[in-house]
Amino acid sequence: MTGSLWSMIMKEFDNEMGKQKRKVLLIVDNAACHKVDGLNVENVKITFLPPNTTSLLQPFDQGIIHCFKVYFRQIMVRKQILAIENGLSIKQFITPISILDALNFIKRAWWFVKSDTIRNCFQKAGFQEEDISFDPIEEIVDVPIEIHNFDEYVACDSGIDCFGVLTDEEIVELELE
Incomplete structure (x- = not known):
């Protein structure tokens, strides 16, 4: 996630909420990419979680992300097994997977989250x-990694940052808040 991408998403979301004549509160983690100066939205109030509390307070960190990853990786493992049963190597299985295929795997995994x-x-x-007010949900390269069980496989990317690195100035600013 980047600040410019976040701004674009928020503007589109704000426009959609305006079309629906809705005012919403959006609670987001305090990642630097979410703190965009000059973001002008009329229908969305953005509130940030306190620093260092995302893993405790963010509903997605309470198990939703983990559940999604289990389903996604389950889809991948099943497809790999099917490929191997059809005589393909892992490389032959991975090579033809397109971005559209990956997005379809993601969509299927998300639909499995209850x-x-x-x-x-x-x-x-x-x-x-x-x-809580929401509608119910509707419907790899050949790199050696040491994973000994499915839980490790599901959590293999849990330590990877998913947003940009803070500059020294941003770190100082966050600490002064």
């Missing part, structure tokens, strides 16, 4: 049932 899982994770993060 609305109960999402509801439970929001409750675990401190949201009360009456506060």
Whole structure:
């Protein structure tokens, strides 16, 4: 995620909320890419989680992301097994996978995440049932890595940052807040 991408997403989301005549509160983690100067939105109020609390307060970190990864990697493993059963090597399996294929795998994995899982994770993060209003959910390269069980496979990317690195000035600014 980058600041410019975040701005674009927020402007589109704000426009959509305006078309629906809705005002919404969006609670986001305090990643630097989310703190964009001059972001002018009328229908979306953005509130940041306190620093160093994302893993405790963000509903997606309470199990939704983990559940999605389990389903995604399950899809990948099943496809790999099918490829091997058809006599393909891992490289032959991976090579023809397009971005569209990957997006379809992502879509399928997300559809497997149950609305109960999402509801439970929001409750675990401190949201009360009456506060939650959402519709139910509807429907690799050949690199050696040491993974000894499926849980390790699911969590193999848990330490990878998913947003840009803070500059020294941004770190100082965050500490002064």
